[in-house]
Amino acid sequence: MLVLGARPQIIKSAPLIHQVLKDSEIELQIVHTGQHYDYEMSKTFFDELNLPSPLMNLGVGSGSHAWQTGKMMIGLEEIMAKQRPEVIVVPGDTNSTLAGALAAVKLNLPVAHFEAGARSYDMRMPEEVNRRLTDHCSRLLFAPTENCLNNLSEEGVPKDHVFLSGDTMYDALLYHLPKALKSGILDKLDLEIETFGVLTLHRPENVDDMKRLENIVQAMMKMEDLNIVFSIHPRTKKMLRIAGLMKLLRKSRHLRLIDPVSYHSMLNLTRNATIVFTDSGGLQKEAFWLHTPCVTIRETTEWVETVELGANTLAEDEKTILQRTRRFLVAENLKESLRKLPNPFGDGQAAAKIVHGLKQFVTPRA
Numbered sequence: 001m002l003v004l005g006a007r008p009q010i011i012k013s014a015p016l017i018h019q020v021l022k023d024s025e026i027e028l029q030i031v032h033t034g035q036h037y038d039y040e041m042s043k044t045f046f047d048e049l050n051l052p053s054p055l056m057n058l059g060v061g062s063g064s065h066a067w068q069t070g071k072m073m074i075g076l077e078e079i080m081a082k083q084r085p086e087v088i089v090v091p092g093d094t095n096s097t098l099a100g101a102l103a104a105v106k107l108n109l110p111v112a113h114f115e116a117g118a119r120s121y122d123m124r125m126p127e128e129v130n131r132r133l134t135d136h137c138s139r140l141l142f143a144p145t146e147n148c149l150n151n152l153s154e155e156g157v158p159k160d161h162v163f164l165s166g167d168t169m170y171d172a173l174l175y176h177l178p179k180a181l182k183s184g185i186l187d188k189l190d191l192e193i194e195t196f197g198v199l200t201l202h203r204p205e206n207v208d209d210m211k212r213l214e215n216i217v218q219a220m221m222k223m224e225d226l227n228i229v230f231s232i233h234p235r236t237k238k239m240l241r242i243a244g245l246m247k248l249l250r251k252s253r254h255l256r257l258i259d260p261v262s263y264h265s266m267l268n269l270t271r272n273a274t275i276v277f278t279d280s281g282g283l284q285k286e287a288f289w290l291h292t293p294c295v296t297i298r299e300t301t302e303w304v305e306t307v308e309l310g311a312n313t314l315a316e317d318e319k320t321i322l323q324r325t326r327r328f329l330v331a332e333n334l335k336e337s338l339r340k341l342p343n344p345f346g347d348g349q350a351a352a353k354i355v356h357g358l359k360q361f362v363t364p365r366a
Contacts, residue, residue, distance in 0.1 A: 001085035002028065003076060005035030005060070005096030007045055008282045011263055012091050012115065014049040015171035015351035021052070023355060028052075031079055033072045033096040034059035048262055049176070055079075065095060065126055072099035080107055086362045087112050090134060091168070093127040093281075093302075101137040110361070114168060114354055116141035117148030118281075118302040124205065127281070128302070140361055142354050144168075145305055145344045165353040166346015169282060173267065173289055174348045180267035189229065189256065193272045194335075196227040196256075203279040206297060207239045212316075216297060217245050219321040220277070221252055226329070228277075229256045229269060275328055277321070284312055285345065291338040293328040295321060305344045 004013050020028045032054040046053070058075040060068055072095065080088065080103055088104035089112045090097045097113070104111045113134050120128050132155075135141055141157060143149040144167035152162050186193070199220060207213055217240075220228055230249070232240070240246045249255055261269070267286065270276055276287040276294045284303050287294040294312040306312035313328070315321040328334060 001080065001083060001087075002030050002089045002091075003033065003096060003100030004030070004091060005033030005072070006092075006094045007263075008280075009091050009094060009096065010045045010049065010051070011172050011282070012167075012169045014051060015168045015175065016089070016091075016114070016354055017051055019351040019355045023359075025359065026355070029083060029085060030054040031076065031100075032057040033076070033099065034061060035068065035072070035094060035096045045263060048264060049172075055083075069095045069099045069102075072096060073103045076100055076103040077107065080104060080109060085109065087140070087358060089114070089358070090138075091115055093118070093131040093134070095126070095130065097134050098130040101134040105137045110139040111137050112140035112142070112354075112358060112361070113138040114142040114165065114350075115144055115148075116162070117143040117145075117150075117152040119148075119151045120300040120302040122300040125203075125300075131302070140357060142350075142357060144346065144350065147305055147344070163353065163357045165357070166348070166350035167285065168350045168354070169285055170289060170343070170345045171348050171351050173286060176264060177267060177271070180264040181271065183262070183264040183268045185261060185265040185268050186272060189258070191227075191229070191269075191272070194274050196229055196273055197223070197275045197277060198266075198269050198273045199228050199230040199277040200233070200280055200283060201236050201278070201297065202233040203298070206279050207233075207236045210239075210243045213239060213243055214245060215318045216321070217249065219318040220255060221248070222318075222322060223325065224254050226274070226325075227254050227256065229258060229273075231258050231260055231266070231269075233260060275325060277325075288312060288338075288341075289343070289345070291335050293331075293334055293338065295324055295328070297321065309341050309344075311338050311341060 020026050034057050060071045087110050090100040092115050101111045116135050141162045142165040149164050270286050271290040273292050276292050279297045284294050288306045288311045296314050299316045313324045315324045
C-alpha cells in the first residue's frame with residue numbers, strides 16, 4: 001500500500017508505481033490522503049503522469065499540522081486494518097508520510113520509506129520532524145544518496161534495514177523531460193531560452209513572516225535586469241495580499257506573476273531558465289539535474305550535495321540573495337560547468353531498485 005497526499009509525492013512516486021504495475025507478483029493499492037487541498041490540481045498530476053486512480057482519497061484537506069496528521073491517521077488506520085497489506089510504502093517528508101508511517105507501525109505493519117535519510121538538521125522545519133520520525137518507524141529505508149546513507153548510519157539505523165537506491169525524482173525527470181520540453185509554456189509566456197529566472201515560495205518560514213516575505217520581494221524587485229517568472233502558490237498569494245505586496249509586484253516590469261503550472265511546464269521553465277530561486281526541496285534537485293544554478297531561499301537544506309558541488313547556494317535575506325545571485329550571473333559558461341558535475345542521486349533506476357528491495361523483504365503468499 002502506497003500512501004501519498006501532496007503533489008511532490010505524486011511525482012516521486014510515479015516511477016515506483018509504473019515499475020510495480022509491470023510486475024505481476026505485486027498487488028498495488030494507492031491511498032491518497034487528500035493533503036493537497038486542490039483536488040483538481042492533484043488529479044491533473046495523476047493524469048499528466050499517467051497514474052491509476054487511488055483506492056481511496058481521504059480528502060483531509062488543509063489544517064494545522066496536528067489536526068491534519070491526526071485526521072489522516074484515523075482514516076489510514078481504518079483502511080490498513082481492513083486491507084492488511086504486507087508492507088506500507090511512504091515517500092518523502094510530508095504530513096502524509098508521517099501519518100502513514102505511524103498508522104502502520106501501530107498496527108504492526110512494516111513501513112518502507114523512500115527518500116530516507118535526508119537531513120537539514122533544522123527541527124523548526126515540519127519536514128525535518130516528519131523525516132526523522134518516519135525513518136525511525138521504518139523497517140526498510142531507501143536512501144537516495146551516500147550522504148543520506150551516512151546520516152542514517154550515524155543515527156544508529158541498522159545497516160540491514162537500509163538500501164542505497166538513488167532518487168525516484170531523477171527517474172521521473174529523465175522519463176518526462178522529452179515531453180516536458182514540448183509543453184509550450186515558453187511560447188505561452190513569450191519567453192526566450194536563458195533570458196529569465198524562475199521563483200517559487202511556499203514554506204511558512206518565508207511566507208508567514210511578513211518581514212521576511214517583504215525582504216524576499218524587495219530582493220526580487222531590485223533585479224531589474226532579469227525577467228523573473230514567479231509561480232505563486234495559492235497560500236503565498238494569500239499572504240502577499242495580506243502583506244500588501246501584490247500591488248507592488250504587479251507594478252514591476254520585470255516580474256511575471258503566474259498561477260502554479262503542471263509538472264511538465266515547470267520542468268521546461270527550470271531547464272530553460274538562467275537561474276532558479278526557491279525554497280522547495282524538489283525544485284533544488286530538479287535545477288541541479290537540469291544544470292540551472294539555484295539560489296535556495298532558506299538557512300538550511302536537506303540536499304547539501306547540491307551546495308557542496310557549487311550548483312546551489314543558500315540565501316536568507318535581501319543582501320545575501322542579491323550577492324549570491326550576482327555571483328552566479330557573472331560566472332562564465334556556468335551551465336556548461338554544471339553539466340560536468342557528478343550526479344550523487346543515482347542512475348535513474350531508483351524505482352527498480354526499490355521494487356527489488358521490497359520483493360526481497362516480503363515473502364510471497366503461499
